[in-house]
Amino acid sequence: MTSRRTFARTIAGAAAAAPLATQQPGKPLSIDDSDLDLKMIDIPMSEDRQRQVKASLAAIAKDIHTLRAFELRRDSEPATSLGVFDATR
Amino acid sequence: MNLEEKYAFSTIRAMSADIKAKRVSPVDLVEMFLQRIERYDSQLNAFITVAPELARAQAKQAETEIRAGHYRGPLHGVPWGVKDIYDTKGIRTTWGSPIYKDRVPDRDSTVVARLTSAGAVLMGKLATGEFAGGAIHLQGQVHNPWKLDRTSSGSSCGPGAATAGGLVTFSMGTETSGSIMGPSGSCGLTGLVPTYGRVSRYGVMSLSWSLDKCGPLCRTADDVALVLSAVAGPDENDPTCRKAPFTFSGFKGNVKGMKLGVVRNEFYPAERAGTKDLFDAALTKLTELGVHMEDVELDPQYPYQEILNLTDYCEASSAFEDIIRANRFDECAQKGRMNNWAAGLAVPAADYFRAQRIRAMVVQYTKTLFAKYDALVAPNNTAPAGPIQNDNGGTRGVRVGGGTPEGPPRHLANMCNISALSYVSTRCGFKDDLPIGIKFVGPSFGEMKVLELAHAWEKATTWNARNAQYAA
Numbered sequence: 284m285t286s287r288r289t290f291a292r293t294i295a296g297a298a299a300a301a302p303l304a305t306q307q308p309g310k311p312l313s314i315d316d317s318d319l320d321l322k323m324i325d326i327p328m329s330e331d332r333q334r335q336v337k338a339s340l341a342a343i344a345k346d347i348h349t350l351r352a353f354e355l356r357r358d359s360e361p362a363t364s365l366g367v368f369d370a371t372r
Numbered sequence: 373m374n375l376e377e378k379y380a381f382s383t384i385r386a387m388s389a390d391i392k393a394k395r396v397s398p399v400d401l402v403e404m405f406l407q408r409i410e411r412y413d414s415q416l417n418a419f420i421t422v423a424p425e426l427a428r429a430q431a432k433q434a435e436t437e438i439r440a441g442h443y444r445g446p447l448h449g450v451p452w453g454v455k456d457i458y459d460t461k462g463i464r465t466t467w468g469s470p471i472y473k474d475r476v477p478d479r480d481s482t483v484v485a486r487l488t489s490a491g492a493v494l495m496g497k498l499a500t501g502e503f504a505g506g507a508i509h510l511q512g513q514v515h516n517p518w519k520l521d522r523t524s525s526g527s528s529c530g531p532g533a534a535t536a537g538g539l540v541t542f543s544m545g546t547e548t549s550g551s552i553m554g555p556s557g558s559c560g561l562t563g564l565v566p567t568y569g570r571v572s573r574y575g576v577m578s579l580s581w582s583l584d585k586c587g588p589l590c591r592t593a594d595d596v597a598l599v600l601s602a603v604a605g606p607d608e609n610d611p612t613c614r615k616a617p618f619t620f621s622g623f624k625g626n627v628k629g630m631k632l633g634v635v636r637n638e639f640y641p642a643e644r645a646g647t648k649d650l651f652d653a654a655l656t657k658l659t660e661l662g663v664h665m666e667d668v669e670l671d672p673q674y675p676y677q678e679i680l681n682l683t684d685y686c687e688a689s690s691a692f693e694d695i696i697r698a699n700r701f702d703e704c705a706q707k708g709r710m711n712n713w714a715a716g717l718a719v720p721a722a723d724y725f726r727a728q729r730i731r732a733m734v735v736q737y738t739k740t741l742f743a744k745y746d747a748l749v750a751p752n753n754t755a756p757a758g759p760i761q762n763d764n765g766g767t768r769g770v771r772v773g774g775g776t777p778e779g780p781p782r783h784l785a786n787m788c789n790i791s792a793l794s795y796v797s798t799r800c801g802f803k804d805d806l807p808i809g810i811k812f813v814g815p816s817f818g819e820m821k822v823l824e825l826a827h828a829w830e831k832a833t834t835w836n837a838r839n840a841q842y843a844a
Contacts, residue, residue, distance in 0.1 A: 343682070
């Protein structure tokens with residue numbers, strides 16, 4: 284579990300590293316794959332596999348970055364939680 | 373005209389009229405299709421498992437019932453195929469992966485049970501990109517019946533190729549993020565993605581529980597409506613399935629006065645692809661049908677793609693955590709298929725739920741669109757199917773082949789998938805003898821509107837007259 288939490292912090296840290304305030308949603312964020320450290324993950328992987336998962340991780344970090352840059356107002360959101368589709372019914 | 377010439381590429385509507393009138397026997401139809409599968413599937417690779425014994429038994433039962441005056445309806449005796457992520461009792465259901473090559477369910481999925489109840493004749497299990505992604509499965513790649521060196525897209529590649537190739541009369545696929553629209557466009561079919569919650573997913577492999585939808589791939593909008601009416605409706609085994617049966621008693625045949633939003637940004641890639649003229653002509657034709665149109669731009673503030681990605685990867689990570697943690701990457705047919713899911717395991721819950729919070733806003737936004745428009749119109753595929761290439765299962769951050777030219781952000785496709793909308797693709801021309809598709813997008817539970825539009829379009833054009841001649 285420690286490994287997983289550390290891994291989670293790795294991606295969270297990568298996503299949060301850039302100055303979010305100056306980023307526009309949808310604008311690409313440059314993340315160096317070498318910043319992403321997979322050694323803590325519990326799954327043993329070949330070097331090639333690590334390279335591929337790092338690439339995925341970097342791309343997801345950019346997604347997270349963009350989502351974090353989206354301004355959410357807690358007092359004006361539509362129905363959320365598990366009822367994401369309640370709003371359609 | 374012999375049996376094959378008359379029925380290999382028949383619509384459900386035409387075939388069922390002849391079955392009902394006893395002009396053709398379901399038994400003879402099944403034998404004809406089995407021969408075609410034997411002859412041509414070595415070229416298409418659209419089937420993972422053919423089920424001749426089941427097909428013959430179901431056809432014989434249909435013939436006996438119809439002769440006895442027990443006609444079940446327009447699907448009675450009609451041969452079909454199902455993507456190999458729908459469970460079929462006693463028939464292996466592999467999810468397209470070597471990891472599950474010997475998996476034999478002890479139940480039918482609800483869709484299979486309903487189509488069996490409607491009297492349809494199951495010919496077998498159709499190829500799926502492994503785990504409902506990509507175009508490669510445990511038995512290789514699926515080829516496009518219009519040109520064998522082209523992809524049938526994915527992940528409902530088997531349903532696309534088998535239906536367009538005249539190996540079945542209709543099929544059922546699934547879409548999480550483009551897996552019905554892709555093959556429908558590449559193979560020139562009329563494919564529908566019904567509203568999330570319209571069709572039961574019981575007994576269907578879960579890739580992403582809040583994105584997965586089950587829908588038909590057919591030759592016409594009329595056929596789609598016939599199939600949808602058989603499979604839609606509530607299911608006590610699938611609590612996400614709404615009490616919203618789809619009843620179809622025919623089209624009005626008139627779309628005059630309907631208001632369409634033209635998603636102009638989605639048309640621009642057609643210029644580069646050399647298909648602009650087709651889409652210009654399509655919009656002109658729609659105007660001639662009496663449809664009112666005005667340009668609309670989707671609100672660019674929403675991160676449609678990012679919401680889809682986070683949702684897809686996190687939910688797939690959850691669904692397949694066991695095989696990810698067991699390090700079974702190299703056992704996959706697509707060696708990179710699980711890379712995104714492994715990375716998805718590391719996404720903080722707060723970020724997954726942030727995506728869902730913004731997603732709910734997008735859902736609300738779509739309501740404002742459909743308060744103004746009956747439907748949206750845009751290209752489904754501006755370019756024809758690309759060449760078959762090896763791919764790595766779509767690992768993010770790694771450039772992959774696949775045949776779709778890079779275009780602008782696919783806001784509309786992503787919005788459709790995250791917002792529980794209903795949408796249909798139908799043929800709107802050819803480029804290099806390969807089909808091009810146009811798409812009508814409607815609101816949640818707006819299937820009748822988009823099918824009415826697609827039907828009117830098909831009636832007003834001649835594009836559907838051509839069949840794939842891959843075997844010539």
